[in-house]
Amino acid sequence: MALLQISEPGQSQAPHEHRLAVGIDLGTTNSLVATMRSGVATVLPDAHGRPLLPSVVRYFNNGKTEIGYAAQSHQAEDPKNTIVSVKRFMGRGLKDVAHVESTPYDFVDAPGMVQIRTVAGVKSPVEVSAEILKVLRERSELSLGGNISGAVITVPAYFDDAQRQATKDAGRLAGLNVLRLLNEPTAAAIAYGLDNAAEGIYAVYDLGGGTFDISILKLSKGVFEVVATSGDSMLGGDDFDQRLFCWVVEQAKLPPLGPKDMRLLQVRSREAKEYLTFHGDAPITARLSTGEFVDLKIDTETFCSITQTLVNKTLGPVRKALRDAGLTVDDIKGVVMVGGATRMPQVQRSVGEFFRRAPLNNLDPDKVVALGAAMQANVLAGNKPQGEDWLLLDVIPLSLGIETMGGLAEKILPRNTTIPAARAQEFTTFKDGQTGMSIHVVQGERELVADCRSLARFELKGIPPMVAGAARIRVSFQVDADGLLSVSAKESTSGAEASVTVKPSYGLVDADIERMLRASFEHAKEDVHSRALTEQRVDGQRLLEATRSALSQDGRLLSDEQRKAIEQSMQRLEKLLPGMDHRAIKHAADALNKATEDFAEQRMDAGIKRALAGRKIGSL
Amino acid sequence: MNAGAAKALTSPSSSHFELFGLPAAFSIDELMLEKAYRDIQSQVHPDRFAHAGDAERRASLQWTTRVNEAFQVLKNPVSRARHLLELHGIDVAFETNTAMPPEFLMQQMELREKLEEAKDAKGLDDLRKNLLSERRSLETQVAQAIDSDKNYKGAADLVRKLQFLHRFDEEIDEAYESLDG
Numbered sequence: 152m153a154l155l156q157i158s159e160p161g162q163s164q165a166p167h168e169h170r171l172a173v174g175i176d177l178g179t180t181n182s183l184v185a186t187m188r189s190g191v192a193t194v195l196p197d198a199h200g201r202p203l204l205p206s207v208v209r210y211f212n213n214g215k216t217e218i219g220y221a222a223q224s225h226q227a228e229d230p231k232n233t234i235v236s237v238k239r240f241m242g243r244g245l246k247d248v249a250h251v252e253s254t255p256y257d258f259v260d261a262p263g264m265v266q267i268r269t270v271a272g273v274k275s276p277v278e279v280s281a282e283i284l285k286v287l288r289e290r291s292e293l294s295l296g297g298n299i300s301g302a303v304i305t306v307p308a309y310f311d312d313a314q315r316q317a318t319k320d321a322g323r324l325a326g327l328n329v330l331r332l333l334n335e336p337t338a339a340a341i342a343y344g345l346d347n348a349a350e351g352i353y354a355v356y357d358l359g360g361g362t363f364d365i366s367i368l369k370l371s372k373g374v375f376e377v378v379a380t381s382g383d384s385m386l387g388g389d390d391f392d393q394r395l396f397c398w399v400v401e402q403a404k405l406p407p408l409g410p411k412d413m414r415l416l417q418v419r420s421r422e423a424k425e426y427l428t429f430h431g432d433a434p435i436t437a438r439l440s441t442g443e444f445v446d447l448k449i450d451t452e453t454f455c456s457i458t459q460t461l462v463n464k465t466l467g468p469v470r471k472a473l474r475d476a477g478l479t480v481d482d483i484k485g486v487v488m489v490g491g492a493t494r495m496p497q498v499q500r501s502v503g504e505f506f507r508r509a510p511l512n513n514l515d516p517d518k519v520v521a522l523g524a525a526m527q528a529n530v531l532a533g534n535k536p537q538g539e540d541w542l543l544l545d546v547i548p549l550s551l552g553i554e555t556m557g558g559l560a561e562k563i564l565p566r567n568t569t570i571p572a573a574r575a576q577e578f579t580t581f582k583d584g585q586t587g588m589s590i591h592v593v594q595g596e597r598e599l600v601a602d603c604r605s606l607a608r609f610e611l612k613g614i615p616p617m618v619a620g621a622a623r624i625r626v627s628f629q630v631d632a633d634g635l636l637s638v639s640a641k642e643s644t645s646g647a648e649a650s651v652t653v654k655p656s657y658g659l660v661d662a663d664i665e666r667m668l669r670a671s672f673e674h675a676k677e678d679v680h681s682r683a684l685t686e687q688r689v690d691g692q693r694l695l696e697a698t699r700s701a702l703s704q705d706g707r708l709l710s711d712e713q714r715k716a717i718e719q720s721m722q723r724l725e726k727l728l729p730g731m732d733h734r735a736i737k738h739a740a741d742a743l744n745k746a747t748e749d750f751a752e753q754r755m756d757a758g759i760k761r762a763l764a765g766r767k768i769g770s771l
Numbered sequence: 772m773n774a775g776a777a778k779a780l781t782s783p784s785s786s787h788f789e790l791f792g793l794p795a796a797f798s799i800d801e802l803m804l805e806k807a808y809r810d811i812q813s814q815v816h817p818d819r820f821a822h823a824g825d826a827e828r829r830a831s832l833q834w835t836t837r838v839n840e841a842f843q844v845l846k847n848p849v850s851r852a853r854h855l856l857e858l859h860g861i862d863v864a865f866e867t868n869t870a871m872p873p874e875f876l877m878q879q880m881e882l883r884e885k886l887e888e889a890k891d892a893k894g895l896d897d898l899r900k901n902l903l904s905e906r907r908s909l910e911t912q913v914a915q916a917i918d919s920d921k922n923y924k925g926a927a928d929l930v931r932k933l934q935f936l937h938r939f940d941e942e943i944d945e946a947y948e949s950l951d952g
Contacts, residue, residue, distance in 0.1 A: 330821050374809050467951040531821035542813050573836045632817040697823045744825040751830035758814030763792040
């Protein structure tokens with residue numbers, strides 16, 4: 152008798168076309184793109200065979216841009232228009248930006264996120280990042296010979312909601328279908344874990360160009376479970392350069408520098424830092440625009456002593472993550488080192504001493520994040536072959552809450568809660584006849600709202616007048632699998648319901664994205680309508696394919712009537728797809744989504760039953 | 772398979788124990804709980820539906836959220852006991868019922884004094900170790916009251932004590948954090 156094959160949900164039974172999916176590490180210093188090729192994750196190099204793309208964007212007054220190595224090598228010539236380390240400005244206000252005095256940019260303080268005035272106009276960090284992502288998108292399309300169906304973009308685990316949203320917006324602006332935002336240390340754990348068939352508890356120490364993350368993960372039978380994460384989103388290799396730069400200025404007794412000389416010495420400092428990784432001392436020489444000649448030498452010992460506080464600063468979050476996980480260093484089976492800055496010998500030494508074991512460096516710390524992201528992108532695109540089942544369970548890095556009386560933050564979702572997560576809390580009015588309530592959403596660990604990051608403010612209106620304390624306002628938080636938050640509030644005691652839902656937007660609303668997209672299409676001489684049509688067709692096609700595969704797996708769950716309704720919606724969408732009306736296609740797709748709502752619920756139920764049934768058989 | 776029956780088993784209003792196919796008891800097999808959690812996650816997690824339609828992605832998000840919440844509640848002894856007592860119609864009432872036996876309150880005050888005095892990580896480590904053994908013994912009493920004696924009212928008093936100890940544990944965490952600066 153033939154055995155019935157039951158396939159996993161989320162993947163079709165029929166062999167389908169391999170979808171092109173990429174993983175992108177959008178780094179502070181360098182960015183990379185990787186993909187799965189014949190079952191192996193590979194970084195895609197540029198036409199010259201170089202795997203890295205320096206995260207540097209130079210703007211010209213004719214509207215042209217230069218990105219990567221070319222921009223990097225010219226940065227000291229045109230520092231005001233050559234943006235380096237833009238990741239440090241993502242989702243940040245001017246007051247959050249460290250070392251403003253030693254950056255050459257002409258900052259514009261905009262609500263939500265700082266912007267930079269260049270010869271090509273005022274640019275938001277989202278637009279600058281999108282330029283980098285566009286280069287990587289084009290690189291992968293050229294190299295893979297087709298349109299990219301989806302991308303996973305990595306973010307520091309310690310990024311807050313504003314920084315994550317900004318990254319996702321940049322992806323959208325670069326024309327990418329962002330399948331998921333993935334935490335960098337988690338991506339590294341995937342690459343490391345799958346490569347080494349690792350089991351047990353691992354720490355990932357990720358010191359990048361501008362950010363520091365520590366994640367503690369439990370690896371068990373293909374499940375990557377983050378148990379705790381911590382970090383500092385304002386600490387990275389750049390800060391070591393900055394310390395060295397200050398030392399140079401002090402040693403050479405230099406007067407206040409112009410932007411060009413400042414950038415030149417920063418570049419020289421970075422080069423010296425990298426040189427010190429393999430040598431006992433490093434020369435630092437530069438001819439300044441004033442004619443002055445800087446000629447210094449720094450040895451390892453001096454460099455270690457001026458940067459030791461930075462290394463120590465990473466150990467606080469490490470201890471915190473261990474405590475949050477309820478673990479000690481003895482429980483850790485291995486420490487995976489990630490990020491170019493972990494190449495510094497003093498970092499290796501301090502981490503080794505803290506964990507009382509030699510750190511693991513067997514994967515290139517510059518590439519490991521992109522490789523892990525490529526593996527995850529491949530799974531999310533539905534290319535995963537059966538039997539290679541693995542699952543990621545990640546957490547939020549910072550507590551989410553709202554402001555209550557007296558400027559105090561009330562935590563609703565604590566840090567290290569596994570995502571997706573939701574929680575609701577009830578609040579009440581404090582004045583008789585109060586008809587509105589202002590809700591202030593914050594993120595952070597501190598008790599005072601003023602010390603937390605403000606994510607959104609909104610007003611719930613239309614509360615029926617009652618005595619103080621009688622109204623019941625339910626505030627609900629939902630964090631999705633990207634770690635992004637939406638908040639809703641609802642008053643329901645009186646039956647007259649008032650409710651509102653917001654997604655924090657940080658000054659960049661959909662209309663802004665639309666405008667930026669329009670501008671970039673105009674530049675590329677691309678027709679906005681044809682772009683929208685292509686997108687709707689791709690989405691519609693994807694939905695049809697997904698529905699067909701769901702029907703072939705679980706169609707038996709449906710009554711004849713339900714099945715007929717779904718099939719009718721499918722036929723309608725199929726008929727409209729070749730047409731030119733992108734709105735009609737969208738409506739038909741929305742209708743099909745609506746028609747499959749009950750079916751989706753039934754499939755989840757069936758999945759849970761299947762999971763429990765499998766467990767019982769397994770334990771007999 | 773009958774879809775209606777599947778729905779009844781895993782409807783959002785069913786208990787967290789039912790969701791994971793576990794008996795409703797305070798003493799649980801943590802390995803079984805973890806395994807059930809992972810097995811269910813691998814069926815409903817959004818990563819399995821990244822390429823699916825909106826309806827499925829939404830359903831997946833809702834279910835995963837529910838499964839995560841249930842897992843959190845069952846993993847933590849205080850919330851597990853509270854959930855269990857609620858199923859038996861007893862409200863533990865952490866917020867409103869703070870009446871405690873005087874000797875327990877004395878003991879709590881002494882603990883907090885010790886926390887004030889603890890100046891280094893070693894002192895905090897010791898406090899935590901003592902706290903852990905006290906929590907374990909209280910948990911044994913809760914298991915006895917709920918699972919064997921079916922004395923739910925008496926269990927609620929013990930659970931309130933356990934909640935006190937959990938809060939003290941959080942205060943130790945805060946003390947560690949201020950040590951780190």
